[in-house]
Amino acid sequence: MITRITTGLLLAFAVVGCADGEQPSPNPPPSWGVPITGGTMIVTRDGNHAIIADPDRDRVVSFDLATNTVVADIALQPNDEPGRLVEDAAGRIHIALRRGGALLTLADATSGQIAGRRPVCAEPRGVAFDSATDLVHVACTSGELVSFPAAGGNAVRSLRLDRDLRDVIVSGTGLVVTRFRTAEMITLDAQGVIVTRAQPPVVKRFDFSGGGGGGLGSDGMIDAVPTVAWKAIPLTDGRIVMSHQRQLKTVLETKTPSGYGGDCGQSPVEASIAVLTPGSLTPTAPPRAAKNLVSGALPVDIALNGAGDTIAIAVAGNHTVHQFRTTTLAMEDQDTGCGGGGGGDDVGIPIDDQLGAPTAIAYAGNKLVIYYPELPAVVVHDGNSAKTAVLPGGLGYDSGRNLFHTQTRVGLACASCHPEGREDGVVWDFGTQGGIRRTQNLGGHILDRSPYHWVGDEADLPKLMDDVFGIRMGGGDVTRSQKLSLGPWLDRIPAPAAVPPIDATAVARGQQLFESSETGCVGCHNGAILTTNARVDVGTAGIFKVPSLVGVGARPPFMHSGCALTLTDRFSAICGGGDKHGHTSQLTPAQIADLVAYLESL
DSSP states (O other): OOBOOOHHHHHHHHHHTSSSOOOOOSSOOSOOOOOOOOOOEEEOTTSSEEEEEETTTTEEEEEETTTTEEEEEEEOOTTOOEEEEEEOTTSOEEEEETTTTEEEEESSSSSOOEEEEEEOOSSEEEEEEETTTTEEEEEETTSEEEEEETTSOSOSEEEEOOSSEEEEEEETTEEEEEETTTOOEEEEOTTSOEEEEEOOOOEEEEOTTOSOOTTOOTTSEEEEEEEEEEEEEEOTTSOEEEEEEEEEOOBOOSSSTTTTSOTTSOOSEEEEEEEEOTTOSSOOOOOOOTTTSOOSSOEEEEEEOTTSSEEEEEEGGGTEEEEEEGGGGGSOOOOOOTTOOOOOOOSSSOBOOSSSOOOEEEEETTEEEEEETTTTEEEEEETTEEEEEEOSSOOOOOHHHHHHHOOOTTSOOHHHHSGGGSOOOOEEEOHHHHOEEEOOOOOSOGGGSOSBSTTOOBOSHHHHIIIIIIIITOOOOOOHHHHHHHHHHHTTSOOOOOOOOSOHHHHHHHHHHHHSTTTOGGGTSOTTTTOOOOEEEOSSSSEEEOOOOTTGGGSOSBSTTOOBSSHHHHTSTTTSOGGGSSSOTTOOHHHHHHHHHHHHTO
8 A cells, every 4th residue: 555655754865864954884894776767657648657666775666646556566677777668559568678688578457477688788778669560679878779579479670870879769660779977869761771860959058167168158158068868859840858967068167166057057968858850960959058948967868748748857966856847948158147048947846855865757648656665655736736655665865876876066067977877978178287088987896996087196985075076076075874874885887898709719819819919908907807907008198097897898098188079099190109109000901800800799
């Protein structure tokens, strides 16, 4: 049975630390939960049930919206991490198991019967159902786009696209696939051939730092470029609306408190929304973006109501959900500076249910359903009323996880630059204090990779938390509990999955080259995570820490400055450091290709 939240439960929730006033613990409990991905809930077509994929507890829950009861609570295998899900024409529910590497199918929304589990790839992300072909399409981080018969059976098609695929959407007779870190939208025709590629537009913002970053104009405006695409969904007219981030190309201060943001909450990363047309190279007129429609860090989910006239955005960093009319998507994008903006959110004030970070939203007609994983709870908003139900499963909370996803006074969260606990692929300008630096990856044995930062100036994670979160990001004092908890929680996040090799013999030849005394690669890149953690001068204008190569193929651009757009570029004379960075100048183009094939397999 589902019970309504009581005052006692809310107080207990606050004491654990999910609301105001996190209480430090001398002995934190075992790490709980996974990085927020968003978009792990749907409402069935008949509007009767919310189907919730719970990656923190490895389960799927079916919640009856009419009776406020759980009708199915399906335990999955440990570390399955259920993610995106979709309903097919027969009422089956298909769920991408991100760590389980499979497509799970439920027979229906209520019985709890598992109809099948089919292997897909190392890390499936997006999933969509095409009623015209009765196929379920699954997009993978390693670049595969795999299509399955909805009723069961083996894959009927597998395409190899770019790495870092995110959402897949049926568009006419073709498909649209997004890429996570670059916010790119790829349109495919019915045969799976790429028709177009497009990104949200670059817009102008006032430079809050006054540092004259890239793209600075004579009017004091700088470029804000599209990055991390958290969620994309279709509008009723076939266009795609994307909830994503933008990076402001400003100079960040490392020696100044709150130097990563402005005096009135401006952030170098902003939440934004873009509307793109499948098959078109040019985005349609963008909305007014972060200052005017939705503000805060981590816009992790987006939903469209049944009438198609209202959109909701879940902002995990400040624990709010925003609603606004779809007509506001046509408004001009502009930045009026500190304290400007407003007026775009015309469906009431942002929702804050005081239940922690919302990670999934969906509409049942015009009723907005919000899922909060920590309690866990479902809240249904219907006009001016809200009904809250606590789900079974028990309170789940980790102070390190909470800190990682909470925005600071400058509107920035750790997960803004390290989405899903990894990295955004963005290159930052730290001016004369730090130079040009690419965001580093956190996934894969982070506790074995100290010291931290490209120059190794942060001895351990607690020191890094004080310097970066506490001072640079304006987060204030970091508690002992948070310092004890963040490292073990991050350490559970795996490195990105490798791409399945196209030519196994090329990979084998590349491994021989990598391990040979001729190239000397293993002098620095050895051991379980392929790094000695040493600080070395490899001819790239400084002394830098040796990075782990596990999952390296998923981390373009490469090098500390992001100068190498591809792994092949890393071996160029311009970017790679020459023979001080592994002796490779004698290798032929074919041998370089073999070496790259091996690195892609790590």
